[in-house]
Amino acid sequence: RSLLGSLGKSRAKFISAEETTGVSFSDFAGQEYIKRELQEIVQILKNDEDFQDKGIYCPKGVLLHGPPGTGKTLLAKAIAGEAGLPFFAANGTDFVEMFVGVAASRVKDLFASARSYAPSIIFIDEIDAIGSKRGGPDIGGGGAEREQGLLQILTEMDGFKVSTAQVLVIGATNRLDILDPALLRKGRFDKIIRVGLPSKDGRLAILKVHARNKFFRSEENKEALLEEIAELTEDFTGAELQNILNEAGILTARKDQDYIEREELLEALKRQKGTFETGQEDSTEIPEDLKLRLAYREAAVAILACYLPDTHRSFIETNIKSIRSRPNMHYDETPGRVFSRKIDYVNSIVRACAPRVIEEEMFGIDNLCWISSKATTEAAKLADLLILQTGMTAFGKAYYRHPGDLVPNLAPKLEALREEYLRYAVEKCFSILREYHSAVETITDILLEKEVIKAAEIWDIFEKAPRLPQKH
Ligand code: ADP
Numbered sequence: 268r269s270l271l272g273s274l275g276k277s278r279a280k281f282i283s284a285e286e287t288t289g290v291s292f293s294d295f296a297g298q299e300y301i302k303r304e305l306q307e308i309v310q311i312l313k314n315d316e317d318f319q320d321k322g323i324y325c326p327k328g329v330l331l332h333g334p335p336g337t338g339k340t341l342l343a344k345a346i347a348g349e350a351g352l353p354f355f356a357a358n359g360t361d362f363v364e365m366f367v368g369v370a371a372s373r374v375k376d377l378f379a380s381a382r383s384y385a386p387s388i389i390f391i392d393e394i395d396a397i398g399s400k401r402g403g404p405d406i407g408g409g410g411a412e413r414e415q416g417l418l419q420i421l422t423e424m425d426g427f428k429v430s431t432a433q434v435l436v437i438g439a440t441n442r443l444d445i446l447d448p449a450l451l452r453k454g455r456f457d458k459i460i461r462v463g464l465p466s467k468d469g470r471l472a473i474l475k476v477h478a479r480n481k482f483f484r485s486e487e488n489k490e491a492l493l494e495e496i497a498e499l500t501e502d503f504t505g506a507e508l509q510n511i512l513n514e515a516g517i518l519t520a521r522k523d524q525d526y527i528e529r530e531e532l533l534e535a536l537k538r539q540k541g542t543f544e545t546g547q548e549d550s551t552e553i554p555e556d557l558k559l560r561l562a563y564r565e566a567a568v569a570i571l572a573c574y575l576p577d578t579h580r581s582f583i584e585t586n587i588k589s590i591r592s593r594p595n596m597h598y599d600e601t602p603g604r605v606f607s608r609k610i611d612y613v614n615s616i617v618r619a620c621a622p623r624v625i626e627e628e629m630f631g632i633d634n635l636c637w638i639s640s641k642a643t644t645e646a647a648k649l650a651d652l653l654i655l656q657t658g659m660t661a662f663g664k665a666y667y668r669h670p671g672d673l674v675p676n677l678a679p680k681l682e683a684l685r686e687e688y689l690r691y692a693v694e695k696c697f698s699i700l701r702e703y704h705s706a707v708e709t710i711t712d713i714l715l716e717k718e719v720i721k722a723a724e725i726w727d728i729f730e731k732a733p734r735l736p737q738k739h
Pocket of ligand 1: 295297337338341506
């Protein structure tokens with residue numbers, strides 16, 4: 268469907284109610300509880316008066332947060348599509364201009380247009396571009412300008428009366444941590460929903476959505492193939508899964524074949540992985556600066572493995588011969604029965620932080636690259652495991668249904684607890700790596716020279732290393 272194009276000065280895209288976004292909740296798969304929560308909001312939007320009689324009002328703002336490509340924009344469009352309301356889409360970066368006063372007037376403009384079509388929906392993607400913490404680092408300049416824009420958003424949201432026609436504001440961000448807390452206060456974005464990476468079942472459901480218009484030999488064949496791909500795509504986003512199916516479709520057409528087969532799907536998967544993971548085995552092709560980063564990463568992982576040993580496995584050796592988004596360290600499973608205590612789960616979170624912590628420490632936060640990007644998701648996953656599945660935290664096991672399907676109202680509580688564990692883990696990891704900084708450097712040097720280092724040598728360095736005194 269075509270968009271009506273840019274809307275006056277505000278630059279926002281406008282889709283009228285008659286046209287609709289053409290997107291419904293059935294286009295979003297996985298994380299069913301998110302849909303249930305948003306469906307409730309759509310119900311209220313559609314039957315405003317009935318609900319108001321009962322004293323129930325629609326939230327003014329819904330904030331969707333989570334990694335890019337997880338379907339936040341899709342959900343915002345689905346809300347508009349399902350409610351049959353006009354949709355105004357803007358991007359936080361549209362408001363950030365160097366000329367004084369422009370940001371605020373663009374925001375004003377956008378809200379005025381939306382109000383004239385109310386009930387309607389405003390979607391602001393990358394809201395962090397304009398809504399980051401005031402007084403924070405001024406990346407890219409334009410700080411004062413951005414602040415004006417943010418203040419204007421706050422004014423506009425405070426301005427609508429709950430009793431008058433609704434403008435629902437949906438924001439999306441992958442940086443909840445840098446948003447100005449004023450945005451999250453009651454009466455502004457008071458509904459915060461995390462859109463996370465899909466679970467295996469979620470991935471299968473997403474693949475099925477995007478396989479709807481594709482041809483397979485048979486239903487059973489399709490089911491089996493998608494099941495296999497879902498299994499192989501841990502940590503993939505919905506957007507990446509969609510790419511795999513599209514790419515497989517293209518490969519199939521190129522071969523003049525009628526049906527997508529296993530071969531095309533696996534080839535498409537390999538290509539999709541290749542966009543962030545080369546898996547090269549020949550280190551001569553790895554650029555020097557990447558080698559240095561890899562060496563530091565492996566050294567940090569090794570030190571953490573010595574300091575907080577894993578009860579389930581012991582490490583054998585590591586190398587910098589290949590580039591993967593996960594550490595190259597090899598392990599041996601510990602034989603026999605192993606039981607984990609709470610502290611073991613906590614330690615696993617601390618260990619998972621190592622690639623990210625060392626990269627930030629050595630190269631600076633603005634120079635992070637993808638070789639440490641999996642560490643954050645890994646640590647968050649381990650924290651969720653501890654919180655939700657072990658019964659060892661305040662959550663117990665009672666609230667847990669399936670991965671990614673939490674009883675709705677508990678999501679913010681989970682988030683708070685997860686953040687507490689992650690903050691602890693990052694700090695602990697930092698302090699261990701600082702204490703053992705000289706051992707990290709030694710292991711890094713050996714890796715750069717020989718490309719491989721074995722467990723015995725790592726232990727030796729760890730035990731003999733001069734340590735920096737700990738701050739308490
Ligand atoms: P975000 O706004 O979170 O960056 P998008 O909504 O732009 O992500 O996602 C890009 C595309 O990826 C969507 O248009 C959709 O085709 C696909 N996609 C992402 N997540 C899902 C999902 N959960 N179910 C179905 N499709 C998805």
